[in-house]
Amino acid sequence: MSEAARITVHGDDPYDVVIGTGVLAELPALVGERARTVAVVYSENLPEIARPVAGALEQAGYLAHLVPVPDGEAAKNVSVLAGLWSRFAELGVTRSDAVVGVGGGATTDLAGFAAASWLRGVRCVLVPTTLLAMVDAAVGGKTGINIAEGKNLVGAFAPPAGVLCDLATLMTVPHEDYISGLAETIKAGFIRDPRILELVEADPEGAARPDGPHTRELVERAIQVKADVVGADLKESGLREILNYGHTLAHAIEKSEDYRFRHGHAVSIGCVFAAELARLDGRIDDKLVERHRAVFSSVGLPVSYRAEAWDELRATMNVDKKTRGATLRFVVLDELASCGRLAGPSEELLRSAYAEVAR
Known part of the structure; x- marks a missing residue:
């Protein structure tokens, strides 16, 4: 013990x-x-x-x-x-x-x-x-x-x-399920605690194992991020929305796959999509987008999804919990560890961002 x-x-x-x-x-x-x-x-x-x-x-x-x-x-x-x-x-x-x-x-x-x-x-x-x-x-x-x-x-x-x-x-925990959990851990690094990213980048192989040298620190840091956010905003009236980074597309992917697709795998793709949205909207640079791809993929998480799925995914996103009326809203990064909102993005912007994660 x-x-x-x-x-x-x-x-x-x-x-x-x-x-x-x-x-x-x-x-x-x-x-x-x-x-x-x-x-x-x-x-x-x-x-x-x-x-x-x-x-x-x-x-x-x-x-x-x-x-x-x-x-x-x-x-x-x-x-x-x-x-x-x-x-x-x-x-x-x-x-x-x-x-x-x-x-x-x-x-x-x-x-x-x-x-x-x-x-x-x-x-x-x-x-x-x-x-x-x-x-x-x-x-x-x-x-x-x-x-x-x-x-x-x-x-x-x-x-x-x-x-x-x-x-x-x-x-x-089966290996692929453990890897899936790393997506939410890495997400916490992008939205609030970059030290998480540094720990993963320093030893991706160790991060991908439950007996890795930094497992406890990664778990504690990710929980601390969530505790700080929900302690300030339980009912998602503002700040708590940042925990949904990557989740708008992720939930649409999960529904498309009839919930047989691992949540973390969907979140990984969703975070890269959100990063591409922010880049195309002029908020972040290519380097931060590439860091998303590099960190998620370094532990074995996917960063792309089926190109032909876009129309179905787009329709599903209208039911997302962050939607207000007919306005689709995304959590995006304004810079590392600093989140903003993107409300009512154009269909062209959405399609262009998805093209960057399509395969």
Whole structure:
């Protein structure tokens, strides 16, 4: 067990993100003393992680119940959510009890929304098990599910009571999924903390491994970026939008691929697209755009997508959450670690930027 680091996410309901290796003993303190029954919602592919979580809770005196859900984005639909509500009723989960979500970003999104909507809100602690979930999904209080019309269109802002990031679980993550999580980490470097980029550039091979020399620092820095932003703007009224850098195109790609395309891979392409938009709009230079391509590709992330997909992607982007009325809005860089907004770009500009990432 390593000494745990704590990053506090400030706001109306502040909470801690605990980071370390072998830190499961920290979980009961995050669940709190009021709860008696705890529903441990976990990805069905992770029983070897979920069982010790339930064991740690039972050892601390809770009645812990394992509640499996489908793996990945298949969990984020209304029928699975309704099944959780029914299970919570069967288990007798009351307002003073708690939900613990164990798994990747889809599982933590679902568990968080289930907790937020059950009895109008019960305590929720998240135990993310992937890099993507640690640096993105589990921190910030965004919860939700997908519908046929788009990703994350139904949900709620509901900050967890705590987040436990045990870096030991990263060793169980398939290589391509780990690489996918690096996209959100690198994104945090471009929008807020360039030191992340420097660490990746200095050792791309090490950055691409969970046992790399800078893994903990990369995780902590990416979480700190998100904590600083969401602590100042929980409900995405302004600043928080910068976390969606690259996500307008990314979400369109994911929908086009019926959510079988890894989120981080889509974000990588989306960030390069956003950089090209900023360059064509006269905001950043060629060098910063090329840095996007170089850093993302150095760890094995894609930086291009199908040329023939543009019309479908463009139509999907109209449903993006940052759209205001009929005006499409993008988060772009004005310079490294400084974000701006691009509202209502011309169709010619959009098509020209996409041509730069098309293959």
